[in-house]
Amino acid sequence: MKLCITGGAGFIGGNFAHYWVNTYPEDRVVVLDLLTYAGNLQTLQPILDRPNVRFVRGDIRDRQQVEALFEQEHFDAVVNFAAETHVDRSVEDPEVFISTNIIGTQVLMDACRKTGVSRFHQISTDEVYGDLPLDRPDLFFTEQTPIHASSPYSAAKAGADLLVQAYHRTFGLPVTISRCSNNYGPYHFPEKLIPLMITRALADQSLPVYGNGANVRDWLHVSDHCTAIDLILRHGRVGEVYNIGGHNERTNLEVVRTILKALNKPESLIHFVKDRPGHDLRYAIDPTKIETELGWKPQYTFDTGILQTIDWYLTHRDWWERILQGEYQDYYRQMYKDRP
Numbered sequence: 001m002k003l004c005i006t007g008g009a010g011f012i013g014g015n016f017a018h019y020w021v022n023t024y025p026e027d028r029v030v031v032l033d034l035l036t037y038a039g040n041l042q043t044l045q046p047i048l049d050r051p052n053v054r055f056v057r058g059d060i061r062d063r064q065q066v067e068a069l070f071e072q073e074h075f076d077a078v079v080n081f082a083a084e085t086h087v088d089r090s091v092e093d094p095e096v097f098i099s100t101n102i103i104g105t106q107v108l109m110d111a112c113r114k115t116g117v118s119r120f121h122q123i124s125t126d127e128v129y130g131d132l133p134l135d136r137p138d139l140f141f142t143e144q145t146p147i148h149a150s151s152p153y154s155a156a157k158a159g160a161d162l163l164v165q166a167y168h169r170t171f172g173l174p175v176t177i178s179r180c181s182n183n184y185g186p187y188h189f190p191e192k193l194i195p196l197m198i199t200r201a202l203a204d205q206s207l208p209v210y211g212n213g214a215n216v217r218d219w220l221h222v223s224d225h226c227t228a229i230d231l232i233l234r235h236g237r238v239g240e241v242y243n244i245g246g247h248n249e250r251t252n253l254e255v256v257r258t259i260l261k262a263l264n265k266p267e268s269l270i271h272f273v274k275d276r277p278g279h280d281l282r283y284a285i286d287p288t289k290i291e292t293e294l295g296w297k298p299q300y301t302f303d304t305g306i307l308q309t310i311d312w313y314l315t316h317r318d319w320w321e322r323i324l325q326g327e328y329q330d331y332y333r334q335m336y337k338d339r340p
């Protein structure tokens, strides 16, 4: 198989590229990534010298470049991870979220149509469903839950999903969509909750918890996300949406306390700060469809996965310390300056 992984220098795309190259070493893998602030070639270093792996620096919005690449490679499948992904950044500046997440997806699908790609898989998110109330633990997102996005980020992802479904219905493009809950694991950029808290706790810095820390996320180890995408690519039904999640709900405060305990750091590091505007209360996935239809089962519980992840950050300081030394410091000052 000839596979194109867009956004493969980012967190989940990078983990997926590792997963695919190691699981299907005979396949050709082309990673297309713009290397924005979130993209990091160091993430791909362990697989870049494989003869059947190619890295292309490029923008999924660049029609000319994308179509030339697709004409040259004639992919069998495209998995689109490329996106602007941080909710807080989308509150500061929505524009690039609209262009990358929606227009970029359209450009990729047009190239798929032109070159007869057999599968376009869109990596979507549970955030397109909006949120669930905190006092209704019986409610979950199913594939039938209406789209109801809260942030410019999730609205842009929802827009892309609608476009993917429209390309299937109108043009017969063979698409699938997956909507996963919050991922964590190796190579996670330290602007997101779990790596932010691990790296700051290690430096004995304050840990900024939004609001009262009671918001709930449903955490999935990134390697379990990768196996789910693999199953959807090989056995998923064209035109279908698959939710992915492992029933690992935790409040943000529980997550931060777990990290502090594992690192033997004091809870006095926790600092409650001004809440995120429009902050979604609770995400929780019902994974019945992917479990029953495709036989997917996650390998990690949150308790085992978080320890593996903390261990990875302890043993890969070089990867994240480089990030923290760059423009990241300006980002942190800017993003948290109004959150005293």
Ligand code: NAD
Binding pocket: 006, 007, 008, 009, 010, 011, 012, 013, 032, 033, 034, 035, 036, 037, 038, 039, 040, 058, 059, 060, 061, 080, 081, 082, 083, 084, 085, 086, 100, 104, 123, 124, 125, 126, 157, 179, 180, 181, 182, 183, 184, 189
């Ligand atoms: P990330 O921010 O770590 O990586 C995004 C990657 O996309 C980066 O390598 C970046 O350089 C690249 N990119 C950005 N704009 C591009 C463009 N115009 N052209 C080409 N490449 C571009 O993101 P992530 O957390 O790995 O998320 C990957 C995908 O998974 C996203 O589509 C996201 O919406 C979705 N998702 C993420 C989570 C999560 O918890 N992180 C959960 C569910 C779904």
Ligand code: DAU
Binding pocket: 085, 086, 087, 088, 124, 125, 126, 127, 180, 181, 182, 183, 191, 192, 193, 194, 196, 208, 209, 210, 211, 215, 216, 217, 252, 276, 283
């Ligand atoms: O659910 C899937 C989504 O998960 C993905 O689609 C997004 O790309 C990904 O970024 C993630 O979105 P969240 O907003 O849930 O993730 P984030 O790590 O930014 O925040 C997780 C929770 O932690 C959220 O309730 C906000 C809170 N938080 C976050 C940060 C960065 C804090 O309390 N303090 C912080 O400093």
